[in-house]
Amino acid sequence: MLEYSLYHKYVLDYWGQQDKDYQIFALSNEEWRNVAILCKILEVFYDVTCVFSNFVQTILSNLRLLFDEYVKKLKSTSSSLARSSNVSNNDPVDSSLHQHNVNSADLGGDYDESDDYKWYLNESSTKSEKS
Incomplete structure (x- = not known):
């Protein structure tokens, strides 16, 4: 949402000048700079979160495969013990x-x-x- 507000900064500034009800929400130039900085910081967090989520999914997937193999070995071992x-x-x-x-x-x-x-x-x- 912040990225879209930066994209439409000039429209929002113009709207703040024209509409008295919106003037209280209009941002100053310093506030717009802070929004731009915040967007860059949040973008890094977003990218790291995406990478970390794909990494967690890989670990969970591998753990499930390992558990399935364990169950298969347990079943084959227990059935061979019962037969022998x-x-x-x-x-x-x-x-x-x-x-x-x-x-x-x-x-x-x-x-x-x-x-x-x-x-x-x-x-x-x-x-x-x-x-």
Whole structure:
């Protein structure tokens, strides 16, 4: 809006001279210089914001891809573990992994990848063992 006001500076000055109601809003030459300086400063902020927003979007996109790969590896690892060994109810790690696989299978078509993350947070917060 400030750029457009600078573009139409002469029209706005003329309007300020002709219209008594607008005279209180008319800018002095020093105020017009300040508007020009402010436009240059804001233009730099705008450009930096645009670059930073495209950079943030790239990071988010890469994080989503990384998480998707993690989910695929987790699913393939957990399914191969379930096939290659008998799941024992006495082993808390195996039984919780089996329970997670059962819960994931129950979701069917409404499965959301964030469920794996929620499950992990729930499991890690309930265990207080030291490694």
